[in-house]
Amino acid sequence: MRKTLISLMTVAIALAVGVLAIALTSSSPREALKYFFTGPFLNAYFFGNMITRAIPLILTGLAASIAFSASAFNLGLEGQVYFGAIAGTLLGLTMGSVPVWLTCVTIMIVSFAVGGGIAAISGYLKAKWKVNELISSLLVSYTLINIGDALLEGPFRDPRAGLAASSYMDSAIRFPRILMPSNLHAGLFLVLAIAVFVFLAIRFSRLGYEIRITGSNISFGAYAGIHVRKVVILAMAISGALAGLAGMVDVLGVHGRVIRGFSSGYGWNGIAVALIARRNPILVIPAALFFAFLTSGAEVSSFFTDMSPEIARIIQASIFYLVTAEGLLTFLKKRREATS
Amino acid sequence: MINGKDVSKESTRQRREAGLAYIPEDRIALGTSASASITDNIIVDRYFKSDFSKAGWIRYSFAMTHCRELIHRFDIRSPSVLFPVGLLSGGNIQKVILAREFTSDPSILVVCEPTWGLDVRSIRFVYDRINEMKTKGAGVLLVSSNLDEILTLADRILVMCGGRVVASLANDRALARREIGEYMMGIACQPEFEEVEMSNRHA
Known part of the structure; x- marks a missing residue:
C-alpha cells in the first residue's frame, strides 16, 4: 500500500516538474498544457499512436523486471532491442518462398534468441568470473549499437532509401493494423499475452520461484540447493530475449524495416517502467502506457503550440531521478539494517 | 560421507x-x-x-x-x-x-x-x-557456544580451542563443567589430540 503510494507520488512529482517546465518555456502555457494532457485522447490517430508507443515499452519493462527479480541488472536492453530487430529483419529479408506465418514466427524466434544470447553472455560472465553484469551488459550493448549502425549504413542499407535503413520486408509479414489511421497493430495482443504469462510464470512456475528466491536472498537460495548461478544466467537470457522481441515487434508492427536508431530509448525507458511498476509484470502495462502518454502528449502539444517536444524527456528524466533515488535509499536502508 | x-x-x-x-x-x-x-x-x-x-x-x-x-x-x-x-x-x-x-x-x-x-x-x-x-x-x-545447551542435548562432546579439537568427552553426570572449561581455555589437552598438535607444529 505504502509502496503504491510512493509510486504514485513519483509520478505526481514528475508531472508537476513537467507542468512547471511547460509553464516556463511556452508562450501560451494554458494551451500547451491542455494539449499535453488531452492531446493523446483527441482522436483515434493520436490515441492509437500512444498505445503503439507503449507496446515495445511493455516488453522492455518486462525484460527489466525479470532481471531485477533475480537481483541481476540488465543495462544492455538498448543493444538487445536493436540487435534483436536487426537480426530478425535481415533474416526476414532473405527468407524466400516460405509461408508468411512461418517467416513471421521464425524471425520473432530469432530476435528472441539473439537478444537472449547477448544478455546471456553477461549472465555467464557474472556466474563464471563474477564480472559485474551491470557493466558488461552496458558495454556489450554500446558496442552492438555501433555495429548495428555500421551494418545499416553499409552492407544492409537500402540504396533507394533516403535514410540509413534496411529494405522493407514483405508487407504480408507485418502485423495487421487494428485502429486506422493510427499505427496501432495486432502486436498489442501478443505483448499483453506475454505480460500475463510472465506474471503467472514469476508467481507460480518453478523457474519463477527460483528467480524470486535467488533475487530475494541469493545466499539462502544457494544454501537451500538452488543452482543460483544457472538461475541468474537464465534470468538475464529471458530478459534479453524479451528485449530482442520488443525490437522485432516494433519493426513488424510499425516500421516494416529497421531504421538506424529506431529503438533509441526503449531500453532505458523500459528500466524506468519496471522501477515504477516495482517489478510487477502486470503493473508494467499501466507504467508503459504512462510513459507513452508523456511522449505522445508532448508530441501533440508541440504540433498545436510552440511547446518543445523535449518536455517529455524532462518529465521522463525526473521520473528516472526519483525512482532511482528512492531505489538507492531503500538499498542504503537495507544495508544499514544488515550491518547494525 | x-x-x-x-x-x-x-x-x-x-x-x-x-x-x-x-x-x-x-x-x-x-x-x-x-x-x-x-x-x-x-x-x-x-x-x-x-x-x-x-x-x-x-x-x-x-x-x-x-x-x-x-x-x-x-x-x-x-x-x-x-x-x-x-x-x-x-x-x-x-x-x-x-x-x-x-x-x-x-x-x-x-x-x-x-x-x-x-x-x-x-x-x-x-x-x-x-x-x-x-x-x-x-x-x-x-555446534554451540552455549554450555548448558550442549550439556542438555549432547551424548558426546568435542571441545575446540584455537581452531582445533582438544578433547572428546562422554556427556555423563560425572562430567564437570570445570573440566570442559579447562579444555576450552587451552589449559588442558587430551593426549591423543596433543599428538596432532605436535605433528602440526613440526609440519
Whole structure:
C-alpha cells in the first residue's frame, strides 16, 4: 500500500516538474498544457499512436523486471532491442518462398534468441568470473549499437532509401493494423499475452520461484540447493530475449524495416517502467502506457503550440531521478539494517 | 560421507537429497528469505519434487496445505502461510527453519546455535524437536557456544580451542563443567589430540 503510494507520488512529482517546465518555456502555457494532457485522447490517430508507443515499452519493462527479480541488472536492453530487430529483419529479408506465418514466427524466434544470447553472455560472465553484469551488459550493448549502425549504413542499407535503413520486408509479414489511421497493430495482443504469462510464470512456475528466491536472498537460495548461478544466467537470457522481441515487434508492427536508431530509448525507458511498476509484470502495462502518454502528449502539444517536444524527456528524466533515488535509499536502508 | 556415499564433490541439492539437513547460525541472512512467504521458505528444498510441481509449475494448493500442516505441527504463530517470514518473531522464524529442515527426513543434521536469541518457550520447543530427531535415529551435530545447551542435548562432546579439537568427552553426570572449561581455555589437552598438535607444529 505504502509502496503504491510512493509510486504514485513519483509520478505526481514528475508531472508537476513537467507542468512547471511547460509553464516556463511556452508562450501560451494554458494551451500547451491542455494539449499535453488531452492531446493523446483527441482522436483515434493520436490515441492509437500512444498505445503503439507503449507496446515495445511493455516488453522492455518486462525484460527489466525479470532481471531485477533475480537481483541481476540488465543495462544492455538498448543493444538487445536493436540487435534483436536487426537480426530478425535481415533474416526476414532473405527468407524466400516460405509461408508468411512461418517467416513471421521464425524471425520473432530469432530476435528472441539473439537478444537472449547477448544478455546471456553477461549472465555467464557474472556466474563464471563474477564480472559485474551491470557493466558488461552496458558495454556489450554500446558496442552492438555501433555495429548495428555500421551494418545499416553499409552492407544492409537500402540504396533507394533516403535514410540509413534496411529494405522493407514483405508487407504480408507485418502485423495487421487494428485502429486506422493510427499505427496501432495486432502486436498489442501478443505483448499483453506475454505480460500475463510472465506474471503467472514469476508467481507460480518453478523457474519463477527460483528467480524470486535467488533475487530475494541469493545466499539462502544457494544454501537451500538452488543452482543460483544457472538461475541468474537464465534470468538475464529471458530478459534479453524479451528485449530482442520488443525490437522485432516494433519493426513488424510499425516500421516494416529497421531504421538506424529506431529503438533509441526503449531500453532505458523500459528500466524506468519496471522501477515504477516495482517489478510487477502486470503493473508494467499501466507504467508503459504512462510513459507513452508523456511522449505522445508532448508530441501533440508541440504540433498545436510552440511547446518543445523535449518536455517529455524532462518529465521522463525526473521520473528516472526519483525512482532511482528512492531505489538507492531503500538499498542504503537495507544495508544499514544488515550491518547494525 | 552420508549413508556410505561420498558427497564431498556433489552439489548442495544432491547433498540435501542424500540426507543432509543444516540449521545455520544466521537465521535471517542464510536460513530464510525474509521477504518471501512462509510457504516459499518451507518448500525451498522440495518444490521440485513431483508432489509439489507438475510440468514446470508449482502446485501451490498442495504446497499451502503441506505448509499449513507444518505450521500447526511446529506451532508457528502466523496469520497465514503466505505471511512474509521477515515479519515473524525470532522464535517463529527459527520454527519455520525447523519445519523445513526437520521434515526432509534427514539422516545427518548440522545444527548451529539453534536457540540463540530465543525465548524460553521456543528454546524448550527446539530442544524437544532435536531430541525427537535423535530418537528417530538421525545423527545430530550440534555446534554451540552455549554450555548448558550442549550439556542438555549432547551424548558426546568435542571441545575446540584455537581452531582445533582438544578433547572428546562422554556427556555423563560425572562430567564437570570445570573440566570442559579447562579444555576450552587451552589449559588442558587430551593426549591423543596433543599428538596432532605436535605433528602440526613440526609440519
